[in-house]
Amino acid sequence: MGPRARPLGPYWRWEQNPQVLVGYGQQTPESLQERTEGLGHQLRRTDNQARFTVYDLAGGAPTAVGTTAFQVDHRHRIAEYFILLGDAASRGCGIGTEATRLTLDYAFHITNLACVHLTVLAPNVGAVRAYEKAGFRHVGLRRQSGYWLGERVDEVIMDAIPADFPGPSAIKQQLGKQ
Helix, strand or coil, X not given: CCCXXXXXXXXXXXXXXXXXXXXXXXXXXXXXXXXXXXXXXXXXXXXXXXXXXXXXXXXXXXXXXXXEEEEEEXXXXXXXXXXXXXXXHHCCCCHHHHHHHXXXXXXXXXXXXXXXXXXXXXXXXXXXXXXXXHCCEEEEEEEEEEEECCEEXXXXXXEECHHHCCXXXXXXXHCCCC
């Protein structure tokens, strides 16, 4: 393992978790070398993306449990949202909802986006619920366009706009503007 591969280790392991692969509708895992090369390519184009590490703050010390990101279309002031919670213990306890809410806060109040959108496989009801709690709304459906455990499934299309943001804004509070 080279010096760049070592820090990628936990993130790469999260991405190889069978629950994550199913949730993303991926067909195959990725080798550490492939992921390291792919990440290098992604990091060279950082002007169109914001990436955050998600921490579980419930224990003594903060523990990294996943990532969030959004890919920005600057011309239209919109972005596509992504989240990965690699640790099964971090699912179903509100961490995904809070990480999504904080990422939307950043997207709307720092990046000044007009809309953030995502797609999620319909059987992933926990993720859909977390997105709804964070401020996303259903805007459409792509029928039979994804796979979940070997079966064709619908993809739910959701978006959030600043008016939907379920504040209070941590960004505005930090700046003394709320």
